[in-house]
Amino acid sequence: MTITLEPVTAANWRACAALTVHPEQREFVSAVTHYLCLCHYGGLWQPLAAVRDAEVVGFCMWAVDDDGSRWIGGVVVDAARQRTGVGRGMIRALTQRLAAEPGCVNVALSYVPENKAARALYASLGFVETGELEDDEIVARWTGP
Template structure:
């Protein structure tokens, strides 16, 4: 799947805000407008549009924690474009981009224990559940020093968020 991660701008924010997930997924993600407000009015999260074929097909946010770990959040793929590999391509592209930043010990994300699809996707990409919880969500981490996600001596354990 060929995608690009692009800054959210005055030219594409409306297309981002118009994205929606399936009804059965609404319990697991917020509306993109909520994430855009978090980014605009907070100092932690940065938004990205996911573009394929010149069209906004998804959205995500990322941030840097106090321990310098990078976090992926707010992953949204439009309902009409799901099951095409966009979600997998998005997570891999953002994970690799964040892991390449100097001083990045690991890339983290969190998900509801009930979100079995997300849990399976992230595990297949080498994210390892750490036993940490972020609010009521499971935390999983991927280390550039442990890309297979074995949780071995290279890491995949980190500071609490």
């Protein structure tokens, strides 16, 4: 299964906004509409749609920090497509894309300690917890294979 990351555009933003997570996951992520507003009005985050077989199945956003690290945020996999490799494919594709950018020192993300599924996924993809906290979330960084 191939996941491609595409810019959020006038043609696909509604499909991104329609993505939902399971009710018990809502404490870990915001609605995609919130993330889209951050991207549009915040001036920092860049939104991407995760696409499989021409269908939007996930959403993520990324930003560049002052130290050159790339941050992944707002990761949402549609509830109906979870546990099918979408999240893994999306993070793998985004990590490789960001790491290839000139000046990238590492790829970082954060998650709430209680989000065991995210913690396990990111660890399995090579993200290492650093001991840093970002808004009470655990920071993990990927520095390459």
